[in-house]
Amino acid sequence: MSKAAEIEIASVSKIYGNTTAVHAISLKIPAGSYCCLLGPSGCGKTSTLRMIAGHESVSGGDILLGNKNVTDLAPAERGTAMMFQSYALFPHLDLVDNVAFSMKMKGVDKETRRAKALDMLKLMQLEPYASRRPAQLSGGQQQRVALARALITDPEALLLDEPLSALDPFLKIRMRAELKKLQTSLGITFVHVTHSQEEAMALADIIVVMNDGRIEQAAAPRTVFERPATAFVARFMGDHNVISGRATSSTPLGLSLTVPAGGTFSAPACGIPEGDPVDIAIRTDRVQIGKAAQDGLGFTGSVSNIEYRGSSVKLTATGAGIEEFTAIISDREFFEQPIKVGEAIQLSWDAGDVIVLGKAQ
CATH class of the missing domain: 2.40.50.100 (RNA polymerase II/Efflux pump adaptor protein, barrel-sandwich hybrid domain)
Structure with a gap:
């Protein structure tokens, strides 16, 4: 796995027409930390995540990954990987080909990419299901395939958009523990969008509470809970x-x-x-x-x-x-x-x- 990178958001804003979704926010996410962007619907957290990923353009300001300014780079050139809320798996491909897809796009030969995909499936404890298709898996297993596909690129930061929202309550709690364990063992920076206070408290080293496109507080979970900065x-x-x-x-x-x-x-x-x-x-x-x-x-x-x-x-x-x-x-x-x-x-x-x-x- 590649080295974790610090993420710095410097006066970043996002404007859609006459609407400002994100108001010139600044934030440093330490390398190797688990950061949760937390807030109600429409607060700007997903727009912020998508700007870090390169799936949304930045209206103003800069995004730095490590010492590299990635503001104008394509998603594949940034050293980040994103796991989408819908998982976005290919229904007609087996798990190996789903996980290896990005390597195929980069022209990596079949043997090398399949070996790497199997390694990722082993990491996710999905090796026995390698020849199955996504529809033959449970929700939790599909989520792990999506994680393996994001991680195969050896990203410096993994970006997760409400990754647990589709799961039932018991599975949510189990997957929470797995995400935390995975982040600790890989040592890379995780940025996770959620509207669940409980999820953020359970997972994060740093919670960033957003409201109306602004950061209200960015601190450790205990600080946010014991010393909230604003009403x-x-x-x-x-x-x-x-x-x-x-x-x-x-x-x-x-x-x-x-x-x-x-x-x-x-x-x-x-x-x-x-x-x-x-x-x-x-x-x-x-x-x-x-x-x-x-x-x-x-x-x-x-x-x-x-x-x-x-x-x-x-x-x-x-x-x-x-x-x-x-x-x-x-x-x-x-x-x-x-x-x-x-x-x-x-x-x-x-x-x-x-x-x-x-x-x-």
């Missing part, structure tokens, strides 16, 4: 309550924030001037139930929904001008003191669990 990231990753209001005064804790329709809450000092908008986040699993709030660190709410989740229970409450506030508590804690919809409860949290969120750049 969008906190909401999209789930597991956080976001309270939006205005800075009204200074308090012993730092800052006082007032919600338009009601409550006043405390947050750490963060240099936001009085009167300016401010967003704070509190993790759902850090919310305490039944303990009176101190110093603007909580409120009394009315329970609007209860979801039993096995090991935990999700409570949603309304109050203090907040439409929806979630607490995740253990099943034991809930069933020791059951709560009903419509009941008034005290919700509180510790000062150290308040995160002041920034604005998207």
Whole structure:
């Protein structure tokens, strides 16, 4: 296998007619890392992946692979390989010929390309199926054929467009583990597009959260989860309550924030001037139930929904001008003191669990 390459995206934008799909984004993906581009539909993640691959032209900026500027190179000249969401296998060819196809296009002789294709099928544990056609395989096996076909070119980076979306939930989890193992053993750079937070958290060394053609945050999974950079990231990753209001005064804790329709809450000092908008986040699993709030660190709410989740229970409450506030508590804690919809409860949290969120750049 060839050496992994760092990928650098320098002020890259993509414009379709009057629509800007990607707004001058900059990002460095370290060599040999597993990077997930994460975000909702239409956020620009697939356009970004396709520009790295060379399947979309760049409207502005540069793409570098290692020390090489590949912005204007054809896909086959870049040192990248792409695995498409649909797998795009040839139904009339057996697995060996499917995997060897790109080598055939390059004029490699039959014996050499077949030997290399068999090596790739062995890597994917598909050697016994070498003479089968794609229709005779399961979804997970077809995916591994598509991976083998992408990897036969010895790419410096493998680009994956929602590779797990067509699989059932159990197979998804198994293939996730296989992808991670494969990336670790090959040591090449993987860039993987997904809209699943769970998938990104399970796979990535670096998660790039995108929204409306911009990067909201690019960091390790734990950082994105524990210290979301913006209100969008906190909401999209789930597991956080976001309270939006205005800075009204200074308090012993730092800052006082007032919600338009009601409550006043405390947050750490963060240099936001009085009167300016401010967003704070509190993790759902850090919310305490039944303990009176101190110093603007909580409120009394009315329970609007209860979801039993096995090991935990999700409570949603309304109050203090907040439409929806979630607490995740253990099943034991809930069933020791059951709560009903419509009941008034005290919700509180510790000062150290308040995160002041920034604005998207």
